[in-house]
Amino acid sequence: MHQVDSRYRTSKWYGGSGEIVPHPADGAFSVRAQFTIESDVRVMHGVFEPHNAFLADYYREYGRCVMVVDQTVDELYGEGIRGYFDAHGLPHRSLVVRAWEVDKHQPLVDRIMHFFAEQRVSRHEPVLIVGGGVLADVGGLAAALSHRRTPYVMIGTTIISAIDAGPSPRTCVNGHRFKNRLGAFHMPVLTIADHSFFRTLHPAHLRHGMAEILKMAFIDDHALYTLLAAHGERLVETRFGTLVDDPALTAVADTVLYRALRSYLGHEGTNPWEVHQARPHAFGHTWSPGYELPAGLLHGHAVSSGMALGATMAAEMGWIDGGERDAIIELCSRLGLAVHHPVLGDFDLMLDAQAMMIEKRGGTLWAPLPKGAIGACDYAERVEPSLLKATLATQKRLTAGLPREGLGIQMHRSDLGMG
Numbered sequence: 001m002h003q004v005d006s007r008y009r010t011s012k013w014y015g016g017s018g019e020i021v022p023h024p025a026d027g028a029f030s031v032r033a034q035f036t037i038e039s040d041v042r043v044m045h046g047v048f049e050p051h052n053a054f055l056a057d058y059y060r061e062y063g064r065c066v067m068v069v070d071q072t073v074d075e076l077y078g079e080g081i082r083g084y085f086d087a088h089g090l091p092h093r094s095l096v097v098r099a100w101e102v103d104k105h106q107p108l109v110d111r112i113m114h115f116f117a118e119q120r121v122s123r124h125e126p127v128l129i130v131g132g133g134v135l136a137d138v139g140g141l142a143a144a145l146s147h148r149r150t151p152y153v154m155i156g157t158t159i160i161s162a163i164d165a166g167p168s169p170r171t172c173v174n175g176h177r178f179k180n181r182l183g184a185f186h187m188p189v190l191t192i193a194d195h196s197f198f199r200t201l202h203p204a205h206l207r208h209g210m211a212e213i214l215k216m217a218f219i220d221d222h223a224l225y226t227l228l229a230a231h232g233e234r235l236v237e238t239r240f241g242t243l244v245d246d247p248a249l250t251a252v253a254d255t256v257l258y259r260a261l262r263s264y265l266g267h268e269g270t271n272p273w274e275v276h277q278a279r280p281h282a283f284g285h286t287w288s289p290g291y292e293l294p295a296g297l298l299h300g301h302a303v304s305s306g307m308a309l310g311a312t313m314a315a316e317m318g319w320i321d322g323g324e325r326d327a328i329i330e331l332c333s334r335l336g337l338a339v340h341h342p343v344l345g346d347f348d349l350m351l352d353a354q355a356m357m358i359e360k361r362g363g364t365l366w367a368p369l370p371k372g373a374i375g376a377c378d379y380a381e382r383v384e385p386s387l388l389k390a391t392l393a394t395q396k397r398l399t400a401g402l403p404r405e406g407l408g409i410q411m412h413r414s415d416l417g418m419g
């Protein structure tokens with residue numbers, strides 16, 4: 001391997017090495033190279049509280065902080081964020097953008113890249129992204145494309161961006177008939193999960209974010225499932241304990257965030273270029289990307305209905321028993337998440353969704369489904385149309401008798417005026 005002295009490194013987070021492998025028989029050669037990244041993750045309270053010097057110290061060596069901030073977050077916290085850097089004597093420049101699902105397209109990426117260029121951000125200077133999952137995906141992609149790779153720090157201000165989209169190695173925008181079709185693998189060099197931001201979340205945004213935590217519990221972490229079964233409703237009602245003075249609940253909220261991050265990054269963070277499809281955290285994300293946008297669903301309700309579909313299929317296949325299937329569906333439903341939607345009745349759309357996922361995952365479906373018990377999974381390589389049809393019929397029957405006939409509370413983007 002050809003190692004280069006570390007003083008020539010472009011930035012401290014990225015490393016790598018490579019070698020030339022000759023083919024003596026025909027005189028050709030291959031290039032073999034590896035790339036490494038070090039990405040830190042922290043659960044913290046009050047990241048922009050003036051007494052908390054962590055972030056200011058992090059940026060001190062760059063002499064400034066260049067940031068992109070979600071418009072709603074700026075309205076609620078902008079003054080505090082700017083005041084924080086002022087209090088620490090650090091110059092700062094910010095671009096404030098609206099980042100809704102309908103904005104998750106290339107023009108927003110361009111706008112952010114233009115800002116980075118205007119600010120003359122260099123290849124070793126970490127930009128700061130503060131916002132929800134949409135901004136995490138779009139801002140992360142803008143960083144990936146700027147100078148081909150510009151590091152970024154992610155502060156997720158929604159549940160989804162704190163524990164999933166924020167630390168995710170996948171940055172993306174929607175387009176070309178599929179959600180998240182265009183993107184790049186580019187994970188932040190630092191993720192800060194600070195649940196104090198959750199206090200101002202719209203209850204519908206808080207609720208749909210729970211789906212991504214449930215996903216990790218159902219498929220990878222039984223202890224997390226036990227915590228959510230016991231405290232999930234209270235976490236939703238109190239916005240993760242931020243609306244009440246209850247230290248025990250705060251401790252539960254911290255543990256839930258930590259376990260969710262640990263579970264997610266244990267799989268996705270250690271497979272940051274998706275070199276394999278043993279990806280438990282794609283549970284609920286096999287068929288739903290094909291119907292989330294046409295149905296106008298908030299992401300978490302698409303995922304929860306997809307998890308109900310997956311649990312039902314796992315039971316049809318004998319991978320779990322009916323009790324485990326029902327426990328998965330019941331907990332999603334109890335937290336107000338969709339476990340069914342009329343769009344699931346459009347069989348052609350569901351088949352198309354499956355076909356597009358097979359393309360995306362390299363020719364095999366690789367659908368993670370619970371197996372053995374809640375907290376463990378295996379992967380379905382193919383699903384025959386007959387199995388999909390039977391599963392959809394069973395799911396419809398099982399969920400018809402549940403509260404709201406299986407629908408979620410405020411599950412459509414249009415319910416929030418974000419259609």
Ligand SMILES: NC(=O)c1ccc[n+]([C@@H]2O[C@H](COP(=O)([O-])OP(=O)(O)OC[C@H]3O[C@@H](n4cnc5c(N)ncnc54)[C@H](O)[C@@H]3O)[C@@H](O)[C@H]2O)c1
Binds near residue numbers: 100
């Ligand atoms: N890259 C990945 O691996 C990955 C994983 C999961 C989800 N995602 C993506 O994440 C997106 C959903 O994320 P989301 O739910 O964060 O949506 P979002 O980014 O649209 O945020 C929801 C709303 O909350 C507002 N907001 C953000 N922080 C707030 C706060 N602290 N207080 C009040 N309002 C606040 C935003 O302005 C927005 O209106 C989807 O596009 C999904 O595809 C990506």
